[in-house]
Amino acid sequence: MSQSVESVDILIIGAGPSGCVAASIANQQGYKVKIVERSKFPRFVIGESLLPKCMEHLEEAGFMEVLKEQNYQKKHGAKFIRGDKECLFDFAEQYTQGWTWTWQVPRDHFDQVLATEVQKMGVDVSFQSTVTDVEFRGSDSTTTIEKVDGSKQKINAKFIIDSSGYGRVLPRLLNLEKQGESPARKAIFTHLTDTIRPQGPDGQQITFVIHKRDVWMWIIPFSNGNTSIGFVGNSDYIDSFEGATKDEKISKMIQDVPQMRDRFANQTTQVKAHQIETYAVSSKQLHGEGFVITGNSSEFIDPIFSSGVTFATQSGLLAGKIVGKHLRGESVDWEGEYINHIYQGIDTFRTYVTSWYDGSLQDIFFYTSDSEKQPSNVNLKRQICSVLAGYVWDKTNPFVRKHEKAVSSLSRVIRMSS
Numbered sequence: 001m002s003q004s005v006e007s008v009d010i011l012i013i014g015a016g017p018s019g020c021v022a023a024s025i026a027n028q029q030g031y032k033v034k035i036v037e038r039s040k041f042p043r044f045v046i047g048e049s050l051l052p053k054c055m056e057h058l059e060e061a062g063f064m065e066v067l068k069e070q071n072y073q074k075k076h077g078a079k080f081i082r083g084d085k086e087c088l089f090d091f092a093e094q095y096t097q098g099w100t101w102t103w104q105v106p107r108d109h110f111d112q113v114l115a116t117e118v119q120k121m122g123v124d125v126s127f128q129s130t131v132t133d134v135e136f137r138g139s140d141s142t143t144t145i146e147k148v149d150g151s152k153q154k155i156n157a158k159f160i161i162d163s164s165g166y167g168r169v170l171p172r173l174l175n176l177e178k179q180g181e182s183p184a185r186k187a188i189f190t191h192l193t194d195t196i197r198p199q200g201p202d203g204q205q206i207t208f209v210i211h212k213r214d215v216w217m218w219i220i221p222f223s224n225g226n227t228s229i230g231f232v233g234n235s236d237y238i239d240s241f242e243g244a245t246k247d248e249k250i251s252k253m254i255q256d257v258p259q260m261r262d263r264f265a266n267q268t269t270q271v272k273a274h275q276i277e278t279y280a281v282s283s284k285q286l287h288g289e290g291f292v293i294t295g296n297s298s299e300f301i302d303p304i305f306s307s308g309v310t311f312a313t314q315s316g317l318l319a320g321k322i323v324g325k326h327l328r329g330e331s332v333d334w335e336g337e338y339i340n341h342i343y344q345g346i347d348t349f350r351t352y353v354t355s356w357y358d359g360s361l362q363d364i365f366f367y368t369s370d371s372e373k374q375p376s377n378v379n380l381k382r383q384i385c386s387v388l389a390g391y392v393w394d395k396t397n398p399f400v401r402k403h404e405k406a407v408s409s410l411s412r413v414i415r416m417s418s
């Protein structure tokens with residue numbers, strides 16, 4: 001098969017939110033940017049509930065106007081249900097000054113809007129182009145991509161941004177893969193019609209139902225009338241429906257959840273059920289000579305707080321800026337400007353994920369007392385709400401600055417008074 005060689009300043013692997021944000025930011029600085037994407041868009045991907053923090057990234061990358069035109073379901077907060085108890089976080093009532101809302105989006109649609117917009121900005125996006133190999137020579141590399149017809153192409157780039165999500169191209173090729181620290185969990189999900197959706201906020205907002213201490217269900221309504229349903233948790237439960245297909249498993253699981261049984265019992269499947277196992281991933285290195293890793297390709301902990309896309313856009317934005325600086329010959333402190341920043345967010349969320357699964361955060365969420373309306377309790381809730389809104393870089397928030405201590409001390413106080 002014939003091989004052609006092309007040269008760009010920055011090659012981005014993957015046209016998900018991370019790759020598109022990185023591409024737009026690099027393009028704004030005048031670089032010749034190319035994205036290579038394995039799939040043909042639109043393609044299904046999970047990760048549909050955004051966080052207010054990522055609106056800043058989408059805005060800076062120039063996507064806000066076109067996204068507002070799509071009329072996606074607005075998300076103003078999140079509701080958690082355990083038994084007969086409910087806990088509602090409203091992003092308008094949070095500690096950090098920032099966005100008070102975001103969207104719930106079918107990702108096939110959302111990602112296609114981003115990719116089309118980035119093409120309009122002048123970025124070359126090559127679909128159905130799978131990266132199979134990368135040769136690094138300092139800050140100069142040759143990437144081989146394979147097209148669906150089996151033809152190969154070589155692309156020379158001064159810098160590579162790996163935003164390949166679950167493809168994890170550079171961690172795999174450079175042997176940087178590391179098992180995530182969280183215990184292996186599984187997730188199974190689908191989209192259903194939602195024809196008896198409740199009126200008002202309950203029919204619109206993302207809801208999490210705690211089914212068992214380490215198994216929970218998400219309900220994410222979309223503006224197209226369909227709703228995303230997913231179950232996440234320990235493998236024993238997810239695997240306990242022996243002989244059932246994935247679609248049958250989800251139906252049986254819904255029957256197991258009294259709060260959602262009636263609403264979803266007779267709905268039609270819109271997307272075949274998918275199952276993902278051991279989704280927690282990590283990389284030994286996020287940056288090296290001539291490359292940086294962003295989004296899910298770098299690290300993913302757990303879906304419980306819907307942080308994945310926000311990390312993807314935050315790291316894509318930062319990578320786009322820093323690579324630009326580097327190529328202009330300005331000095332870059334990768335450790336301070338990129339790696340520490342990314343881990344600040346990851347480590348904060350990790351505390352919340354860990355304490356969610358050990359039950360202590362759930363106890364905080366569902367704690368009620370006569371003093372609930374006292375100013376100090378209201379303040380604590382606002383601080384936690386900012387974390388759930390994705391403001392995990394606001395170190396003035398004690399629930400960010402001293403995340404581990406703040407969560408464990410509060411949970412101890414609550415356990416003693418319950």
Ligand SMILES: Cc1cc2nc3c(=O)[nH]c(=O)nc-3n(C[C@H](O)[C@H](O)[C@H](O)COP(=O)(O)OP(=O)(O)OC[C@H]3O[C@@H](n4cnc5c(N)ncnc54)[C@H](O)[C@@H]3O)c2cc1C
Nearest residue numbers: 014016017018038047049131165167187295296303308309
């Ligand atoms: C069960 C579950 C539920 C989740 N729910 C949420 C949620 O509600 N909210 C949220 O924010 N996050 C959620 N996430 C996380 C979310 O899925 C990801 O964090 C997010 O999609 C990451 O975006 P990205 O741009 O890094 O990668 P992706 O969106 O995965 O994009 C990467 C792109 O790279 C392409 N690619 C891969 N390999 C190659 C290759 N070799 N060559 C070329 N291209 C390649 C892929 O085709 C893909 O299009 C969830 C995750 C799981 C597992």
